[in-house]
Amino acid sequence: MNKDIFVVIEHRQERIADVSYELLTKGYQIAEKLGGEVIAVLLADDGDQMAQSLKSYADKVLYIKNEIFKNLHSEYYCDALSSIIGERKPALILFGHTVDSFEVAPALAEQLGIPIISNCVDFDIDGDFVRATVPLYGGKINGEYSFNAENGGIISVIPGAFKVENPQKSGEIEKIEFTFEKEYDDKEFIEFIEAAAGEIDITQAEKIVAIGRGVKDEENIDMIKDFADSIGAVLACSRPIVDAGWLPKERQVGSSGKTVKPKLYIALGISGAFQHISGIKSDTIIAVNKDPNAPIFKVAHYGIVDDMFKVIPALKAKIEEMK
Amino acid sequence: MNSVVCIKRVPETAEATLKIAPDGKKLEEENLVFSLNDADNYALEQALLLQEEFDGDVTVISVGPPETDEIIRMALAKGATNAIRIHHDDISKLDASAVASLLAEQIKDLDYDVVFTGAFASDDAFSLVGTMLARKLEIPHITMAIEMKQDDEDEAEISRELEGGLIAKYRIKFPAVITVQTGMNEPRYASILGIKRASQKEVDVVDDPTIPENKVQLEKISYPPEGKKAEILSGTPEETSSRLAEILKQKGII
Ligand SMILES: Cc1cc2nc3c(=O)[nH]c(=O)nc-3n(C[C@H](O)[C@H](O)[C@H](O)COP(=O)(O)OP(=O)(O)OC[C@H]3O[C@@H](n4cnc5c(N)ncnc54)[C@H](O)[C@@H]3O)c2cc1C
Ligand SMILES: Nc1ncnc2c1ncn2[C@@H]1O[C@H](COP(=O)(O)O)[C@@H](O)[C@H]1O
Numbered sequence: 001m002n003k004d005i006f007v008v009i010e011h012r013q014e015r016i017a018d019v020s021y022e023l024l025t026k027g028y029q030i031a032e033k034l035g036g037e038v039i040a041v042l043l044a045d046d047g048d049q050m051a052q053s054l055k056s057y058a059d060k061v062l063y064i065k066n067e068i069f070k071n072l073h074s075e076y077y078c079d080a081l082s083s084i085i086g087e088r089k090p091a092l093i094l095f096g097h098t099v100d101s102f103e104v105a106p107a108l109a110e111q112l113g114i115p116i117i118s119n120c121v122d123f124d125i126d127g128d129f130v131r132a133t134v135p136l137y138g139g140k141i142n143g144e145y146s147f148n149a150e151n152g153g154i155i156s157v158i159p160g161a162f163k164v165e166n167p168q169k170s171g172e173i174e175k176i177e178f179t180f181e182k183e184y185d186d187k188e189f190i191e192f193i194e195a196a197a198g199e200i201d202i203t204q205a206e207k208i209v210a211i212g213r214g215v216k217d218e219e220n221i222d223m224i225k226d227f228a229d230s231i232g233a234v235l236a237c238s239r240p241i242v243d244a245g246w247l248p249k250e251r252q253v254g255s256s257g258k259t260v261k262p263k264l265y266i267a268l269g270i271s272g273a274f275q276h277i278s279g280i281k282s283d284t285i286i287a288v289n290k291d292p293n294a295p296i297f298k299v300a301h302y303g304i305v306d307d308m309f310k311v312i313p314a315l316k317a318k319i320e321e322m323k
Numbered sequence: 324m325n326s327v328v329c330i331k332r333v334p335e336t337a338e339a340t341l342k343i344a345p346d347g348k349k350l351e352e353e354n355l356v357f358s359l360n361d362a363d364n365y366a367l368e369q370a371l372l373l374q375e376e377f378d379g380d381v382t383v384i385s386v387g388p389p390e391t392d393e394i395i396r397m398a399l400a401k402g403a404t405n406a407i408r409i410h411h412d413d414i415s416k417l418d419a420s421a422v423a424s425l426l427a428e429q430i431k432d433l434d435y436d437v438v439f440t441g442a443f444a445s446d447d448a449f450s451l452v453g454t455m456l457a458r459k460l461e462i463p464h465i466t467m468a469i470e471m472k473q474d475d476e477d478e479a480e481i482s483r484e485l486e487g488g489l490i491a492k493y494r495i496k497f498p499a500v501i502t503v504q505t506g507m508n509e510p511r512y513a514s515i516l517g518i519k520r521a522s523q524k525e526v527d528v529v530d531d532p533t534i535p536e537n538k539v540q541l542e543k544i545s546y547p548p549e550g551k552k553a554e555i556l557s558g559t560p561e562e563t564s565s566r567l568a569e570i571l572k573q574k575g576i577i
Contacts, residue, residue: 012485012489071491072491074454074464075463097450098486099466099467099483099484099485099486100485102442102450102454102466102467102502103454103464103465103466103467103483105454106419106450106451106452106453106454106455106458107454107455107457107458107464109420109451109455110420110454110455110458110459111458114538115418115420115538115539116419116420116451116539117539118419118449118450118451119447119448119449119450131542134447134448134449135448135547136446136447136448136544137334137336137341137350137445137446138336138337138445139547140336140341140547141341141343141350141544141545141546141547142544142545142546142547143447143541143543143544144541144542144543144544144545145539145540145541145542146539146540146542147538147539147540184463185496186463186495186496186499187463187465187493187494187495187496187499188493188494188495189491189492189493190480190492190493190494191491191492192489192490192491192492193482193489193490193491193492194489194490195487195488195489195490207576213337214338231577239505239506240361240505242506243365243505243506245509249488252488255486255487256484256485256486256487256488257487257488258487258488259487263576264571264576271337284571284574284576285553286567287553290338291337291338291340292555293340293341295547297552297553297555298550298551298552298553299553300553301553301554302553302554302555302556302567302570303552303553303554303555303556304555304556304563304564304567305555305557306560306563307560310560311560311563311564313560314560314561314563314564314565315564315567315568317564318561318564318565318567318568319568319571319577322568322572322577
């Protein structure tokens, strides 16, 4: 049985993603069981500084250098990773369940012919068996999946699932100047484009009223907007509302939208998918949802299980009375 | 220009009360409504838009039980030209790589330029099948497409949507697999005429496909542990809202 844990470091524009540190921390629990080491695998062009900042989190930083890694190109990523993994045979390879890992991790699993469980919130190893918990159906059910890790395996974990602790290691940096045997010219990175600023900056709002798919109809938004205005709150939303074109992208809270930090966040008809919740940093979260099992009630401080179209008019009236 | 769209039948679970079936591995299906996976609806629309611009076929393909024909017919009603269903009684028993193999086995013999899949299925949210399919077909892929620009039939410019709404733009040559994120376009509704026509179209059924071995096993499904929970305010809307208003006042928020 192989022993080491590889953590594939995610970085963009020279910044390492938090999820990579989370995985390095979790990696130690697993490596301890196996008697192996935690190895941060950094594919980068200009990665010296990133490698330095990883040192205290890993037993070793494997810095694979090539200018191709400047921007993500899955085929080159997979070739480099396959080659290193083939040589060093780690027990497990960990990725964050992020947009870039969607591009790489499943392709790598296929290339190496090894199993992958993605979208995990937790995992453990028991002998040769890896077990992982995956939130299914928008988080209303947990699935437990397993694979035989005799020949290695890949796990991709949702950002925020584990806390970061700095183990204060002083991992050596092993730098490999990687050269490629194959060229891939059927895919090419062109450029990054920042999200447009838009009219309103919800990240600065002190109070937010956010709507989700539970609002059902574009016409219903006016009434919620009235309520938001009446308490001096900014209107925001979950992704499906933007997808439907009912509100502009700049109002979207979540992993592919904005991270907000208001004093008050009122979630109306939002189920509470992790991609939404990860964008809310607030001390007072209130959720109104018809479904008592909606995952949003796990992060909310106060909840009302009811129809938002009954609660909101009543709440608006009550608050007006108190003024 | 021909496209293939992989579509999955999924239960609508956001508002439903979910019950686990006696085998502990899947949901009781009696009271569930099933529909086309959200992201696949955008993938289908993108294929239909390409067809309008460059002509050609749109083939929809799905692995699933006979009930899957409902979503397949809906896709035909919107304008898909061909349909294939790879029969499987219980897709919860297949891992992502097996689904991708079953799809690849059929798609490899089709005449196609682009294969679209959803970026993720709303039930398992794996985001695996599209990329694995590309590997099985030995063609390049781009995941999380939110925009596609195309001047000719050989290549396209694809914008991937990353965290925080950042866009990474790529150029990709066809044939390729593109996984589509929700919001890429405005999916059309099927017309009455379309629905009528679709009812007469054939769905090719692959009855007895060779089922690849799973690498990943589903052990069981369970209700998530109770854990931390919000303080639930109960009563009529008047009572709950009045209690909530008090709390907000106490906290000095209003
Ligand atoms: C890569 C990626 C990035 C993503 N980024 C984001 C993101 O940035 N932000 C984001 O929000 N999502 C994002 N998503 C989507 C996310 O996974 C969920 O699909 C989405 O958050 C669900 O939105 P929702 O809660 O509004 O809808 P649903 O999940 O459909 O929930 C609707 C809720 O409304 C309730 N409801 C219905 N009617 C009423 C009523 N009358 N009164 C009260 N309650 C009612 C229902 O019980 C249900 O809980 C992303 C997904 C992926 C794969
Ligand atoms: N049973 C299936 N039949 C056809 N396509 C599927 C099936 N399962 C998944 N897909 C496709 O793969 C995408 C990603 O699914 P997943 O990897 O499960 O998140 C979906 O959006 C579909 O386009």
